[in-house]
Amino acid sequence: MAFTSFAGRKYKVLSDQVKESTSFDEIPVIDLTQPQNELINSLKDACTRVGFFYISNHGIPQSIIDRVFSSAEDFFKLGTEIKQQVHFKKGNALCGYEGIQNVHTDETRKADLNEAFSWRYSPDLDPFQGHGKSFQTGTVAKSDNSDNFLVSGQNLWPETKPELRLAITEYYGQILTLARRLIRLFALVLDLPGTYFDEMMKHPGSMGKILHYPPQPAFNTDPPFGIGAHTDIECFTILCQGGNVPALQVLNPTGEWVLAPPIPGTFVVNIGDMLARWSNDTFRSTIHRVLNITGQERYSLPVFIGPSYDTVIKPLETCLVDGAKYDPVSAGLYVWKRLAVSRLEKDEYERLLAKMESDFEPIVV
Ligand SMILES: O=C(O)CCC(=O)C(=O)O
């Protein structure tokens, strides 16, 4: 069976024949508190064979997680008019509110059956860069910047729900710390010095998102998906699933959809395309989708993590046994193209693309 990697409008056949031994039928659970050598071995297996794993004992208190979900539920209950005030089209950072079926992740299927609110990394959300400093207020993006999100401070926060911003700030700060811990472990898995990515993670190219998936009928021959089949864009994703609403499905190499149900006290981590590309396909970025036929409302909270947008993603020295498979690309441009293609009208995408390409050509050393 052939299957595809979804990169905006491009579809790539990955494989026609897959050895059973490289497949998986469940998502491993990795305890972050196990001895370091065992931890590295489990991560190596999960990142190279599955591309998805749960982490337990991650150290983030449940109360901080609960606060984000409860303020998010309140936000999504607001009237459309209020939510539209922070619609992503009001800003230039490709983040903010997205309504039901605003986004078309898998263009071969119907648009996504979710609504979402997203925000982008900004130093005022980062415990290491000065929480509380230079908070940007208001719901309108600054107008002094160009059409891109490679500058920070573009978030659109709902003014009527200040508690959402507070809860996100607390949660996202903790996730950034966890992400910096994980990238050190990935460096070791890739035979690099543990601190290899540290500098590039000081101002990470990152976005967080809260998704609300309404329930949908169980029987439909051509259903819209909560989110269509896709691979994630950045280096890795830390996903928290709210409640007990199993709906996330992960495609294994033999073409079966493996359920990744919520497991209390864990996060799901998955490798994204940027780290697969950076590691010259040593790490696997795995296709997944959401179908919520549980009859319940579902909420989830992914945070996408990548290096600073000026980082050049060029296959790592330790992953070159078969030669480099990819050309260098700048992280910011790579992310922008992927987000913009499924969100902007074609004309607007093309107009902005030309500008982005001239502003952010990678400088290869
Ligand atoms: O809601 C989920 O469980 C997954 C969301 C997801 O895959 C994404 O936002 O990229």
Ligand SMILES: [Fe+2]
């Ligand atoms: Fe995803």
